[in-house]
Structure formats: structure tokens, C-alpha cells
Amino acid sequence: MAGPLSLLRLRRGISLVGLITALCGGAVFAIWYGMNSDRDYIHPVLTHLIPAGHCACQTSTTFQCSSCLTCAKDAAPDQSTDPAWKFEYPRDARDEALSHAKCQASFPGLFEDVQRGAKHWRSHGGIATEDLDAIKIEQGMARAFITHGDLHVVTARSKGEDHRRKILGVLGSIHRALAADPGRASRRDIEFVFSVEDKVDDVTNPHNPVWVFSRIPSEEGVWLIPDFSFWAWDNPNNQLGPYDQVVDRVKRLDIPWSEKKPQLVWRGKPSFAPKLRRALIEAARDKPWADVKQVDWSTGANVLKMEDHCHYMFIAHVEGRSYSASLKYRQACNSVIVAHKLQFIQHHHYLLVASGPNQNYLEVERDFSDLGEKIEPLISDTEAARRIANNSVKTFRERYLTPAAEACYWRSLFDGYSGVWNSTVDSWSESKQTERGLRYESFVLLESPKMFEFDATTAPQGTA
Incomplete structure (x- = not known):
């Protein structure tokens, strides 16, 4: 027969196991909640703890090529081109x-x-x-x-x-x-x-x-x-139509640069890539230059038509589960695309230029830690931002994303x-x-x- 001391130790052991189980269960639930919630705010501790989300992306891609946009002038002549x-x-x-x-x-x-x-x-x-x-x-x-x-x-x-x-x-x-x-x-x-x-x-x-x-x-x-x-x-949440038709619609409804809001706009579901998207939400929270919100497709809350994104000087682009097909729609606007360092390559990504006279988008770190320091100078100097936006239009909307291309x-x-x-x-x-x-x-x-x-x-x- 067990003595009083043994019973006390057994009860303490059972209580400790129960406490550990409860803590582990709570931690698992908290991380699950952080990854799958589309609420505007979750505690920063959760944002820090959750993994990269549905795409385990911690690295990014640096584009290096022999004949892309910035280095085409230095490449050997292509004998198959038509010089005239x-x-x-x-x-x-x-x-x-x-x-x-x-x-x-x-x-x-x-x-x-x-x-x-x-x-x-x-x-x-x-x-x-x-x-x-x-x-x-x-x-x-x-x-x-x-x-x-x-x-x-x-x-x-x-x-x-x-x-x-x-x-x-x-x-x-x-x-x-x-x-x-x-x-x-x-x-x-x-x-x-x-x-x-x-x-x-x-x-x-x-x-x-x-x-x-x-x-x-x-x-x-x-x-x-x-x-x-x-x-x-075309799916239940959007009926965008052919890409070139979207571009025509965007061009028709776009507004002059001087009338655009000097803000960064983004709409999306945080749960598609919680680590990335919540980092953007937190970096932009309460900033006067930001209009960054999560959407609720079931209620239509915060949903913004694609062409209405063009009314902003800056449009944020964030990868989702992998690549995001919405990049080319954002590039249809005469606005500055603000994108974190990308992990996934699409066929036209080799034409992205992050600096220099041909710069056609603003690149920030994957955790958006430098978002403020990168965007605030362009908010102050909107002509510099306008040059980037114009480069984007000339590169993508008017050339590399055309039906001919x-x-x-x-x-x-x-x-x-x-x-x-x-x-x-x-x-x-x-x-x-x-x-x-x-x-x-x-x-x-x-x-x-x-x-x-x-x-x-x-x-x-x-x-x-």
C-alpha cells in the first residue's frame, strides 16, 4: 500500500503532466490560430512564433541574367534578331x-x-x-x-x-x-x-x-x-476576364499621377501566407502613408476592385502560397509596385529592376523591416516615385506583358x-x-x- 508521501508525489506528477499538456496544447492552438486567422490584429508574439505559413519560404531570389533588361545593352548581339x-x-x-x-x-x-x-x-x-x-x-x-x-x-x-x-x-x-x-x-x-x-x-x-x-x-x-x-x-470571387481586357479597363479608369493618393495600398487574406502578410500589416499599421487591410470575401469587407488600386501611388505585392498571379495586374497600373524579395520566379520576373535608371519597382526585405525607410523618401519626393511608376508601365504594361510578348x-x-x-x-x-x-x-x-x-x-x- 502506497504511503501518503508516494501518493502526494503521484498527484504532483499527474498535475505537472496535465499542466505541460495544457501548455503544449495552448501553444499549438495559438500557432494554428495565428496561421489561419484573417483578423486584422493578432499579438506580435504570435506573428513572431508562427512559421512561414503555407509556403515555407525564408529565402529569396536574386535575379542574375546575361541579357535581361538592365544588361541587354552589354550582351552579345543575337544573330536571329531583325536589326531594322x-x-x-x-x-x-x-x-x-x-x-x-x-x-x-x-x-x-x-x-x-x-x-x-x-x-x-x-x-x-x-x-x-x-x-x-x-x-x-x-x-x-x-x-x-x-x-x-x-x-x-x-x-x-x-x-x-x-x-x-x-x-x-x-x-x-x-x-x-x-x-x-x-x-x-x-x-x-x-x-x-x-x-x-x-x-x-x-x-x-x-x-x-x-x-x-x-x-x-x-x-x-x-x-x-x-x-x-x-x-x-474567372472564379466565384472575381470575374476579371482576359488579361489584356483588364489592362484596357485599367487604362480607361486610371487617374493622373497628381490625383493619386500618396499612400501604399494592399488588400488580401493574411492566412494565405501569414508570416509575410502579417509582417506587411504590422509594418504599415497606423502609418499615414498606408492603406493596408485584410479582406473578407464572404462579406465583401475591405474588397477593392483591381482598377481602384491604381488610384494609389504605391501598391504592395506579397507572395501567397507560392507565386502570386496578381503581380501583373498591379503592373497594369501607373503606380509604384512595392514587393518584398521574391522567392518564386515567373516567366517575366527577369525584367524586374530594383535600382538604377531603369528601376521599375521598389524592393524591400521579406519581413518588411525596411518598408518605412524605403517608402518615406518617395512619399516626400513623388517625382522620383513617378519615374519608377513610368518605368514599370513602359517595361511591363506596354511591352513585356502585351499579347505580342x-x-x-x-x-x-x-x-x-x-x-x-x-x-x-x-x-x-x-x-x-x-x-x-x-x-x-x-x-x-x-x-x-x-x-x-x-x-x-x-x-x-x-x-x-
Whole structure:
């Protein structure tokens, strides 16, 4: 029989275990709350304790290239360019049929990631059909091929409407670039896999030759493509439409620089990337130069139309779960984009310039610790800010984000990829005695449910 002293020790031990369990449970709940809450304010201790959130991003990307915007003048001449050609806005902005030579002359620096991808795969012996066969097609991915200049869909998997629409957006952009291609009939056949997920590691190994919307520097096997919203962005929370239509709307509704509010604007959900976004909220809290607020899509609280962002001199850009497709919409405004050091690279990011005469955005630290010291001089000297905003418009809205630039990028990708594609493309399946792929024109006519788990060799074809 246990003595009184032993019972006392046992009770104390049980109480201590209970206390530790309660403290650990409370800490876990507090961190969970900090990561998932969209309240305007949570205690700074929680902001400090929570991890990087849904994207574990502690590092950033420093862009270094041989022919991007600031160093194009120092690069060796490209023999494929047209020396007599000069891109003019708005004359050429919607010309999706520019020749290869005119594309190269019009958009130096835009094709950096294509060249990087081609160099990487050339050093690895190129890409073969077997490499694609080894890639598991997860939800949010598709496999397709181009033969005789026509696009065919082999396999597509979607988890609901969001995936389906994004896959259609990518396919639509590819088809548009092909339809306008002056050399379409003689284009070499290629086969490829692409993903519409936010991050590479959501669906595949970064060493696979998958076409993706964004990557981090270590993901060298993938190839960057323009994201789905260049075609159109439409979901229950927003109906923005095609990107060039948004730009037209923004230009029509923008206001003169002198009438813009000398403030930094941002609207978003903190829980999408709590470490980053709460750092912005806290850095801007109670500052006279800041209009930074969280949104509530269910009630519409603090929601601001895209074109209304343009009424501010400064627009903050923050990455979300990975890349944020909203950057190009903010770049449609004649305003200064204020962005933290980015981790994820998109196809046009090589044209971002953080300093010097061609500066086209304001870069701050990832924790926004230097936001005040960077933005306050520009609040005081709005002409300096205006020069940055004008550079942004000239670089992105009026050149590198035009329909012409997008089409040129796609065809450059086709060229770069075909240069390391070591296989032929079979358009016919001997084993199943049917076409391996469904033409894009037919694919877009399918009922939505038939696109969710699509396989061309099992879909009925050729029947009347």
C-alpha cells in the first residue's frame, strides 16, 4: 500500500503532466490560430512564433541574367534578331504573329528561362518520351503534343472546376500562339506535360521536365510558362476576364499621377501566407502613408476592385502560397509596385529592376523591416516615385506583358524545348487503334465532367 508521501508525489506528477499538456496544447492552438486567422490584429508574439505559413519560404531570389533588361545593352548581339525592327506601342502590342526575328528584337531578356531550361536539359542529354512516361499525371496536370502545328490533348486530370478552367486557359494560350505562328506548318513536333498547381512539389519532382507557372531557383528541371490568367481569370470571387481586357479597363479608369493618393495600398487574406502578410500589416499599421487591410470575401469587407488600386501611388505585392498571379495586374497600373524579395520566379520576373535608371519597382526585405525607410523618401519626393511608376508601365504594361510578348514567349518555349526533345511524336496508338490525342478544338467542346479524368485513347473518337 502506497504511503501518503508516494501518493502526494503521484498527484504532483499527474498535475505537472496535465499542466505541460495544457501548455503544449495552448501553444499549438495559438500557432494554428495565428496561421489561419484573417483578423486584422493578432499579438506580435504570435506573428513572431508562427512559421512561414503555407509556403515555407525564408529565402529569396536574386535575379542574375546575361541579357535581361538592365544588361541587354552589354550582351552579345543575337544573330536571329531583325536589326531594322523596332517594337512600337501600341502598334505592335496585339500583334501575336511577330516573326522569330521580330520577337527577339522586341523583347530582349524575356526568354531567359527558356534558354536556362534548354541549357539544363542539353547537359542532361535531352528529353525523351520515356522521361514523360515516368511522370505521374496528378490532378492539376495534363499531357499534350504539337504535331504539324496542331495541339492535341493526351491526358488531363482536374480536381473540380478550378483545375479544369486553368488547364483550358493554358491550352487556349498555346493554341493561340500556334494559330498566329508564321512558321506553324514547319514547326517541329514536341510532346510535353504541364501543371496548373501553385507549386512544383504539389504534383511532381522538380527534376522532371514539366511546364509550370513558377519555380524556385533550385527547381532546374522545370520550364516556366505564362500562367492561366493571361487567357482569362474567372472564379466565384472575381470575374476579371482576359488579361489584356483588364489592362484596357485599367487604362480607361486610371487617374493622373497628381490625383493619386500618396499612400501604399494592399488588400488580401493574411492566412494565405501569414508570416509575410502579417509582417506587411504590422509594418504599415497606423502609418499615414498606408492603406493596408485584410479582406473578407464572404462579406465583401475591405474588397477593392483591381482598377481602384491604381488610384494609389504605391501598391504592395506579397507572395501567397507560392507565386502570386496578381503581380501583373498591379503592373497594369501607373503606380509604384512595392514587393518584398521574391522567392518564386515567373516567366517575366527577369525584367524586374530594383535600382538604377531603369528601376521599375521598389524592393524591400521579406519581413518588411525596411518598408518605412524605403517608402518615406518617395512619399516626400513623388517625382522620383513617378519615374519608377513610368518605368514599370513602359517595361511591363506596354511591352513585356502585351499579347505580342506572350505569344512570342510561347513560341520561344516551343523552339527551346524542341531543341532538346530527342523523340518523335506518335499521333496514333497502334495498341488501341485510335488517335493518341484529341485535337484542342474538339477537347474544348467536351462536357465539363469528361475533362476531369480525360484520356484520349479511351474517349470515343471518329464516330458520327
